Amino acid sequence: MTKSLQIVRTLSALRAALAPHRRAGRRIGFVPTMGALHDGHISLVQRAQQVCEVCVVSIFVNPTQFAPGEDLDTYPRTEAEDVSRLSAVGCDLVYLPEVEDIYPQGSVTQVRVEGLSDLLDGRFRPHFFYGVTTVVARLFVHVEPDLAVFGEKDFQQLQIIRRMTHDLGFGIEIIGAPTWRDADGLAQSSRNAYLDPAERRCAGVINRSLHRAARRLAIGRSVAEVSDEMQATLRQAGINKIDYAAVVDPDTLKGRPDEPLKPGDPARVLIAAWLGGTRLIDNMDGSRPA
Numbered sequence: 001m002t003k004s005l006q007i008v009r010t011l012s013a014l015r016a017a018l019a020p021h022r023r024a025g026r027r028i029g030f031v032p033t034m035g036a037l038h039d040g041h042i043s044l045v046q047r048a049q050q051v052c053e054v055c056v057v058s059i060f061v062n063p064t065q066f067a068p069g070e071d072l073d074t075y076p077r078t079e080a081e082d083v084s085r086l087s088a089v090g091c092d093l094v095y096l097p098e099v100e101d102i103y104p105q106g107s108v109t110q111v112r113v114e115g116l117s118d119l120l121d122g123r124f125r126p127h128f129f130y131g132v133t134t135v136v137a138r139l140f141v142h143v144e145p146d147l148a149v150f151g152e153k154d155f156q157q158l159q160i161i162r163r164m165t166h167d168l169g170f171g172i173e174i175i176g177a178p179t180w181r182d183a184d185g186l187a188q189s190s191r192n193a194y195l196d197p198a199e200r201r202c203a204g205v206i207n208r209s210l211h212r213a214a215r216r217l218a219i220g221r222s223v224a225e226v227s228d229e230m231q232a233t234l235r236q237a238g239i240n241k242i243d244y245a246a247v248v249d250p251d252t253l254k255g256r257p258d259e260p261l262k263p264g265d266p267a268r269v270l271i272a273a274w275l276g277g278t279r280l281i282d283n284m285d286g287s288r289p290a
């Protein structure tokens with residue numbers, strides 16, 4: 001039987017739509033998005049569907065995670081295409097709230113995960129994670145899912161949301177899903193649409209640098225050497241604005257000491273770099289095998 005996608009735009013309609021599922025004891029999985037859905041988002045939906053009876057996706061371009069001068073106004077908005085993609089994969093419900101539903105008039109409450117939010121991307125986009133945790137906390141309260149799926153592409157975001165969920169006792173299982181990539185390794189992102197053809201051809205170097213870094217860490221090269229090599233590879237490819245090319249502890253997100261990892265040491269390698277006016281991020285496991 002083909003399921004039909006329910007489209008709801010207000011909190012009261014959302015609660016009414018989910019109530020029968022809750023009464024029936026169905027497990028609700030949730031994928032928050034900002035829309036402009038690509039295959040990576042669809043893979044998150046499919047991950048939620050594997051483990052839940054009901055899948056809810058939200059589409060909300062969250063103003064509080066954009067700083068003045070960032071791309072809030074030009075961020076791609078493709079509602080009709082998004083709805084048809086969700087319908088095609090059998091998603092149950094899409095929540096398309098208005099700003100006033102998420103941020104009621106006069107709203108002043110923020111959710112901040114101190115520490116983790118101030119490292120890596122937080123150093124370059126200080127507003128960003130406070131906006132993300134504020135909106136995700138509100139969406140969690142609206143949807144009340146059993147489980148939520150976030151992409152590992154935004155690894156720092158995933159770790160911050162795990163911490164927020166733990167600290168606030170939401171009782172929601174957080175699943176990290178693998179990054180969806182183009183054939184040359186470029187992590188799929190709605191912002192890839194901003195790349196011109198030359199930038200797009202160059203962009204695969206980010207993922208190649210991460211792979212090389214992970215291989216070099218695995219054979220005992222020092223963190224300092226590997227970080228310098230990532231920077232050099234990116235620069236050779238013509239990428240000159242690099243926010244970071246880092247090897248960090250996956251839990252604390254703090255830089256690993258500048259020495260070789262010991263066998264079994266966990267690590268994450270991450271890059272944030274600019275191709276023209278587009279900021280791209282990617283990461284992968286850099287743990288040294290035991």
Ligand code: PAF
Pocket residue numbers: 032033034060062065132135136154157
């Ligand atoms: O990853 C995103 O698309 C956004 O940061 C999120 C989690 C939907 C919050 O606006």
